Amino acid sequence: MPKTIFHILTILFFYTLPFQGNSQNTTTNSAEQTILLNLKNQWQNPISLSHWNSSSDHCTWPEITCSASTGSVTILNVSNSNITGEIPPFICELKNLTILDFNYNSIPGFFPTVLYNCSNLEYLDLSENLFIGTIPADIDQLSPAGRLEYLKLEANNFTGDIPPAIGKLTGLKSFYARANLFNGSFPEEIGNLLNLEELALSINGFASQAIPSTFTRLKKLRILWTTQTNLIGEIPQDIGNMTAMESLDLSENGLSGNIPDGLFQLKNLSILYLYKNSLSGSIPSSVEALNLNIMDLSNNSLTGRIPDEFGNLTKLTGLALMFNELSGEVPASISRLPSLINIKLFINNLSGQLPPDFGRYSMLRTFEVADNNFVGNLPEDLCKNGALIGVVAFGNNLTGELPQFLGNCNTMQVVQIQSNRFSGQIPDGLWTATNLTTLIISDNSFTGQLPEKVASGLSILDISNNQFSGELPSGVSSWNNLRVFEASNNLLSGNIPQELTSLPQLATLLLDGNQFSGSLPSTIISWKWLNVLNFSSNRISGQIPAGFGFLPVLNELDLSENEFTGEIPAQLGLLRLNSLNLSSNHLSGRIPGEFENAVFDRSFLDNPGLCSSNPTLGLSSCVSEARKSKKISSKFVAAVSSIAAVGFLLALAYTFFIIRGYTKKKHISDSTWKLTSFQKLDFTESSLLSSLTESNLIGSGGSGKVYRVPINRSGGCVAVKKLCNSKRLDEKLEKEFRAEVEILGTIRHSNIVKLMCCISTESSKLLVYEYMENRSLDRWLHCEKRSSSNTGSVHHIVLEWPKRLQIAIAAARGLCYMHHDCSPPIIHRDVKSSNILLDCEYNAKIADFGLARMLVKDGEPNTMSVVAGSFGYIAPEYAQTRRVNEKIDVFSFGVILLELVTGREGNEGDENSSLAEWAWRYFQEGKPLLDALDEDTMEPCYLEDITNVFKLGIFCTSLVPSNRPTMKDVLQILLKCVPSDPCGEKNGRSEHDVTPLLKTSKRERSLIDEDSSFGSIVR
Template sequence: MTKNTPSTSRIHLHILTFLLLSLPFHGSTQRSDPDQEQSILLSLKQHWSNPSSLSHWTPSSDHCSWPEIACTDGSVTRIAIINGSITETIPPSICDLKNLSYIDLQWNFIPGFFPTVLYNCPKLEYLDLSQNYLVGTIPDDINRLSPRLQYLNLAANNFTGDIPASVGSLPSLVSLQLVANLFNGSFPPEIGNLSNLEELVLSYNAFAPQAIPSSFTKLKKLRNLWMTEANLIGEIPDDIGNMSALESLDLSVNDLRGNIPDGLFLLKNLTFLYLYKNRLSGPIPQRVEALKLQVLDLSNNSLNGKIPDDFGNLTSLTGLALFFNQLSGEVPVSIGRLPQLVDIGLYSNNLSGELPPDLGRYSMLKRFQVSTNQFVGGLPKYLCANKVLLGVIAFENKLTGELPDSLGDCNSLQIVRVHDNQLSGKIPDGLWTSINLTTLMLSNNLFAGELPGNVGSQLSLLELMNNQFSGPIPAGISSWEGLKVFRASNNSLSGVIPQELTALPLLSTVLLDGNQLYGPLPSTIISWKSLTALNLSRNQLSGEIPASLGLLPDLLYLDLSGNQFSGQIPTEFDHLQPTSLNLSSNRLSGRVPSKFENGAFDRSFLNNPGLCSNIRSLGISPCRAERRKSDKLSSKFIAAVSSIAAIAFLVAFLYTIHVCRSYRKRKHISESTWKLTSFQRLNFTETNILSGLIANNLIGSGGSGEVYRVPVNHSGEYVAVKRIWENMRLDHKSEKEFLAEVEILGRIRHSNIVKLLCCISSESSKLLVYEYMENRSLDRWLHGKKRPYSITSSVHHVVLDWPKRLQIAIGAAHGLCYMHHHCSSPIIHRDVKSSNILLDSEFNAKIADFGLARMLIKNGEPNTMSVVAGSFGYMAPEYAQTRRVNEKIDVYSFGVILLELITGRKAHSGDESSSLAEWVWRHVKEGKPIVDALDEDINEPHYLDEINTVLKLGLICTSTFPSSRPAMKDVLQILLRCSQRLQTGEKTKRNEYDVTPLLQNSKPDRTLENDDSVFTSI
């Protein structure tokens, strides 16, 4: 080979230097023309129709100073326009910014398909298009995005189909977030090829049933894996323990089965583990080395065996949720010594032995839930040692001994439920007067002592039944002003009933039966305007029955039996509309008021020798005047009347069935013609219902029938009865369809759907019996001429402020989400509107009136309805035009309700030319201030961020195109995030409503749940 000469070497050096200088250094910023980049940005603004959020983008200002823009060495490298009201697609010119590496356009209204124009951004490392209107499938060639791409977030759009396998060919990807879309296909095993992946979020998608690919366990750097509600099946991979970097794992609300792999609890970095609501079985692994665990939720499975002793080594654990399993044996004593434990939920298992004695001693314990087990011994004495305990839920065990002294010095307490045990002794004085206590349930124990003169001002529910309390009812009971329910049956209370008891304005239920009370009742009742149930039976009360009892407007259940009352029944009782009345076994005299002389009260007056009635079925003596009158009747006349009646009956029976039916209808169809189909355990009969269908109980009527508020039982409870119009008779086929649908709806079990208790039908009428909702409909609260008040009178003059409205929206969203996503066959309501959102006494919302509901059409069947049904203003445009039926018509209607909650306006203006959705769209499009559209009751500055978000959500839900509307599960997640901000009081951040922090920071706190709604309200 020829040796290089010096001149040749210099030439080579010059060439090499030129090449090095001409090649851009990896990671460096290419030089660009600032004026050209500003021109590109201004063209972007123009393409996006000059949104008001970019009004400061002007040629006279330095584009690198704009808040949405970041520059490096004078060149644009970052664009972040969050919640900027962008309503157009992303143009190709965005990639003319050659150094652009960061694009964040979350929370806008960007429509169309995935923007493949971004393939031309060569340096793109970060892409966030979450919370937009993108539709269609993710393109199969998505791997054409920059190989530098590290962060990809497409959450909360409307992508469908499969996640393409090519996503596994993005070599630098660190975070992949595809949560809350409409994927209905599969997710690819090729994701397991992303060796740098640290975060994978696929939750809240309706994938086709699919097991967790074994390839996922190759993701050695993966820290967070979230696949909540992703339709997972099969078992958790055995080698999941190889994912050594895993910190947070959420596989909850799926259909996973089999055992929990041993390796899962050997992950050294595991911090959060959520496996609740699956079908996991077998024992919990006994070897636990995941010592960094902070939250462990294995609830709602079928796990058995013992709680591992190693759980006592989890010194970082704050929440332990094992409820609704089949665990047995004793709870390890060491769990009581965990220094960070805040919530422990062990209820509804088969656990036994004594509870760990140190629970609450070494940690800031807030929630203690161990009900429905077989625990023995006493409650741990240190439960409230650190003065932050909110609730003690320990009912239905075999606990003995006295309540811990620490509960007597625990002002944080809100709920104590220890009923159905064998506890004894006196109640600590401080517990009675605890300032935050709302619920104290001590029934079915062996407690003794006297009732206190004072209780905490928040106490509303007090249950003492079947104990050994004694002494008088104190005169100081007048200070129990917050009390709504007072149940103290079957104790040894004595003395007279003090006048002060009648001064409690919120009382709805008073049960003092089975005690040793004596003397007359107070002649004047001061404040019992809300009382619905009063039971004073089996005492030694005497004197006359006070006339003032007959003037109580809502009294439905009255039992004064087994006493020594005398005198006549007050004439004021004619004002009562009781479901149940029992005055038997007293010393009453005179005639029974004519109002009660019917079969509904045939056992109400027994064993009162001085009472009389002309109705033989009451079982008491006939009144003398009636007896003399009857003696004057001639036997011939009676015989003639009897003969005529017999002939008439025979003729009707033999010759005309139609006449017979008409006759029976005029005489009110007898009970034997009614058929009751029950969907719940009932505490009433069809007799209770039929007797309550009177004008005084009518509370509403609509296109298909009338609705009655009917009292039904001894506790003063109501039901709502919808009577279908008698002229709406169905043919045989329609009748079968009606009954089939009613049966399906009757089996729905969800706390935000009004319970259908039973169906009572005859040949000419149908009665649907629902649970009664005290605060009626949302429509009455938003649009009534006068502000309504709670039927229970517990919340007079309530204003629907923003927290209450958000609570109502979340409740309704829960109900619709259940119907759409969690029923075995999804259900479309078809008539969602504010008058079909009912509210209970605490303003919890429930979906009602399924008269138009339909099960989703099966594959292969037409997806249209022959008749358009619904309400103007709430009806999705495609439904009115094409009669096409899917879940998105309910989403549209729900969006209108969100707009109603915000504006206070009706869904329609009275004619069919304008709707609320159109009005709000115009208001926003014209750039008018949001505050101008708000209902005056919620126009508070500190709520505006959340209100603005919900307003936007309402607009998204009322989009013209169904594909642009989110699914109800996505709507629910956004509302829950808003609620969390209200509760925590956190300030709004730029990425406030990104779905990722929603999943990271707002995990469903399963440790708060209990099988009783009273405690979950904490």
């Protein structure tokens, strides 16, 4: 019996053990679930974590992984969960956490040192967030026991140095710090991480430094990415010791010297990026890196031949050697590489014939050999395996007819073979290749006629300087996606068909130097985007169609050297032309008043029947109908003479009183006024001078005063800006005057204020502009604040969101034109809300070009002697370096966007900070965007677009210029914010149309596309 009881007690004891353990696990799990639910509350209950609730087992939540043995949380992965709050200290109460992933959220603040208490961490990912500040000097406290193996900090806003203490995290296998704002250095102590396998420091602004010699001790390092980190000096000669290396990216630095032989001895190397450095010498010929998959040595100063040994790289898919000084022939063995997909050899000194086997043994996609000295034919088999998308071979001495493969290659997208010596006809199938978008075959000796049909997606067609003949086919109306059609200097003939005017996307049309005849089509159906039109040097007759005057964006018009007759249509005066040439025709009559200024002094030559009232145009003076009439009777002459005598006496008396009035009022008495007109004028200089009175004064500033001057009885006005000094104009004002005249006198755009004329003497200068009824944008945005603070009264001006967005788009169009459509580009340098003027319909126009400058040519200095602009709008790099480029205007425009959405002034952030700085900090701290918006814009139906414009403003004011968009990109984003139905449905436009562009830009900066060098085949 006792023995039986003993057995029973023993069994009961062992049976109770698991239940005791489960009880402890249950207690632990309950505590950990409470911690997780507290985390969710701390982060303000993001929708992505809505399934975190006490009614379910937290170990079943997708973001959580629990230990199979203990049931405790070991992995917390909340990547891409829209977390905007900080990481709280109690997160480390999850004692067994080994993996913590916060990637791709919006977590603000400094590096979370609270994680020092997570003592078991092996993997920590803080990438793609909004962290700021420096990496702590005691970063090694993150893992004092050396457990941490993976540390990822990419795509944040960390600054300063990477501290030497990083070298004490001896367990690290992977360290990623790409795409931050580091501006200090990275330490040699990284070389102490002997277990390191992956190191990525790319896309930062580190101070210039050489590759630390200690790096070559990292024998286990497989990945080293340091593109755009300001590395200088030579690549270490003992780099061949890093035997585990698989992917090496040292591109876009300042590296010099030769490529060391040891680099090509790394047998595991598969990806090699050395592009955009200053490497010189020849490419090592001893190649043992037979696993190479991609090699990019482009944009250096490499000389000598392409090594024959490259033919042994049987795994090579991409070879980029462009922008070097390589010479000799291309080894035939390279053309037989079985894996070759992309080859880029353009802009070298290569010569000889192209190896005939390219495309025969591999799935070749891009073949780019432009700007060399190649002779002979194009290889016949480039598209043999049906994968070719682009042939770029312009600027060589290639001859013969095009291979027939081009007519059977439906994958083809781009063909650029201009500036060779090709002849014969274009293969029929090439015109209609299914995917063809770009066909540039100019400057050859091709013959034949143009086809009725072309590829449906063809966007660019350039056949200039060939021997094509015949008429333009009526089927040209089906070329619907054509944006650029250049056919200059061929043998084309017949009439310009009406069908050509129906192309909706056409932006450039050049048909000059052909044999076209007959009249032009009288109606223009669809040329809404036509920017450049050149029909010169043909035999076109008849009258110039008045419809040209209604082409909304036409910028250049050349109809010279034809047989046009009749008068110049007055409608042409509606155009904002940078270039007009109607010379060498048979035109007659008076030229439109808008062109009677010095800008168009070469536009009307060799038209004997034309006349003008402006003698500087080189045309005969217009004779009035009265003087052309028959002799007038003597009585009538006597009567007219009497009237004239009386009129003379009256005029003399009037002049006496006017002169006396001028003397009394101390008006400008200079008798040497010089007027230069840029538009048709319906006023005189004397009428302007007499109206520069205090009663007409509407503004004043550091450079002078601005007057509103009536010019006719119907209420028309101009704005006159008077620059003057007590003696002579000082140098600063003189420069501003010259800049304003030089730029505004030559450009024409509906979103740039129109300069009518300038009037000058030695001591005073007047600039006469179109009058903008609604004055400046800042008056509408900030008038109430200034009125209440200065006078105690409130004058409330409401500018609702649709008008604000309209203003932003119009101003963006003006800047986009200056940056992208002017040659050379124009940089304003003083973009601010007070320089955005509004007409009676709130159409915005950019004004005040006194500080503007045209971008200099390559090789010339592009810095200014002093920084000019207004506080709050000046880009930080401009203030520091005085370097001028388009991105300084983008920064200033970003400030205007922030003004439009917040109602704050550009210099108004908080204490000692600008609006841009305040907005960045506000966004990084994750504060509610609604609290930052101007209450006048708070229509609920517009909030999505307003917040997107706020984010765009932050994007434009990035501290790193390369991270800012171009004005062309800015304009496209703003256009997406325009609702098709105000305060109604957006026609299905998703919130993701704009926001991801701003959100994912950081991801795009941080990721290195392994095939990025082979993405674009159009130079």
